[in-house]
Amino acid sequence: MSNGKIFFMAVGGAQEVGASCYFLKLGENNLLLDCGCGSTRGIRFAPKFSALLDTPYLQDFHQVSHVFLSHAHLDHSAALPDFLELNERAAVYMTDLTREILSAQLEERFDKIQCNISSVAFLQKIPLPNMRISFHQAGHIPGAMMTLINFRGKNILYTGDYSTFPTRLVDAAMLPDVKIDILILCGLHARHPNYRRFGDSDSALKKILRRIRFALNHGRGVYCQVTQISKGVELITLINEFLPQAEIFIDERVMKIVRRFENVHIPIMREQNHPLQFFPRSPGVVLSTYPPPVHSSLEIVNGDFSLHDDFAATVDFVRRVNPKICVVVHSPPDKLFHAETTLEQVLINDPDSRTSFIFPNTGEPFEL
Numbered sequence: 001m002s003n004g005k006i007f008f009m010a011v012g013g014a015q016e017v018g019a020s021c022y023f024l025k026l027g028e029n030n031l032l033l034d035c036g037c038g039s040t041r042g043i044r045f046a047p048k049f050s051a052l053l054d055t056p057y058l059q060d061f062h063q064v065s066h067v068f069l070s071h072a073h074l075d076h077s078a079a080l081p082d083f084l085e086l087n088e089r090a091a092v093y094m095t096d097l098t099r100e101i102l103s104a105q106l107e108e109r110f111d112k113i114q115c116n117i118s119s120v121a122f123l124q125k126i127p128l129p130n131m132r133i134s135f136h137q138a139g140h141i142p143g144a145m146m147t148l149i150n151f152r153g154k155n156i157l158y159t160g161d162y163s164t165f166p167t168r169l170v171d172a173a174m175l176p177d178v179k180i181d182i183l184i185l186c187g188l189h190a191r192h193p194n195y196r197r198f199g200d201s202d203s204a205l206k207k208i209l210r211r212i213r214f215a216l217n218h219g220r221g222v223y224c225q226v227t228q229i230s231k232g233v234e235l236i237t238l239i240n241e242f243l244p245q246a247e248i249f250i251d252e253r254v255m256k257i258v259r260r261f262e263n264v265h266i267p268i269m270r271e272q273n274h275p276l277q278f279f280p281r282s283p284g285v286v287l288s289t290y291p292p293p294v295h296s297s298l299e300i301v302n303g304d305f306s307l308h309d310d311f312a313a314t315v316d317f318v319r320r321v322n323p324k325i326c327v328v329v330h331s332p333p334d335k336l337f338h339a340e341t342t343l344e345q346v347l348i349n350d351p352d353s354r355t356s357f358i359f360p361n362t363g364e365p366f367e368l
């Protein structure tokens, strides 16, 4: 296969969320970007690694030399032990914080793969044969990184999940100061023209706070269910800031991550925050990743909110980066509004945009 060519294939997580895993062949170098799991109706699914061997790119999993892991959400990270069973030699790169959070989530599965992992820092550069690679702050959750690959003069940026707005725990994404030729975009809302993010100061979080405040003021306890462990940590900091008197009782899954954050000197817990050992008698907030108990006198509050750019912000981001090619992944169709408009259709009418788009399917190879 010719040396300067660039091939891309989504191994999972193409036009869906879950099992994010993207293969890049840069000349003789074979890389994976992320290695996650998904689940539909409680059934776990991993990337289709075997599809790689059906391509002319790879004869053996050991030819994949490097894996870059963007962040600790399980849809980007949980299949890493599965891949390392196929290729125990692959070198894996992630930030220290991703490593901390992931080890708390994968537990003994993680201990077995520790020796493959190298920690990297933002703006750190690593030289590999014919490539230079650097890592950049992605926003979204603590530790999340974008990966920039310079291969034969071309810049390829993989965003992972990112946010161009700050969250309670991390600053906004910081783009590398170079011209990007190929953008591999985790565009969760790239096909959701009617989706608007309701940010920190805005609706979703305000609504959660309002409902908690209302219940507590009326002497009732609250059961707040969070959909992702890191969102639980965000909510602790939010409640501590805006309802400083509220007692918070935190389930063990969220507590584990809180401890990891505190290990790397991000303080979360305050005096009025406690691990959830029993259901509190005094009105307080139970913060849990589990569904609420069936017979409960607690007020049930849905603790979900978005850590992703909305449609308009996604369009702005791609307009700003203005890559030659944008490969859009992690990009489910619009089930809610059944809208057909995509990021591509907006930018096609923009005279300053030079971008052509690819919305790949899983297992579909492209030469870029």
Ligand SMILES: [Zn+2]
Pocket: 071, 073, 140, 161
């Ligand atoms: Zn994520």
Ligand SMILES: [Zn+2]
Pocket: 017, 020, 073, 075, 076, 161, 330
């Ligand atoms: Zn994701």
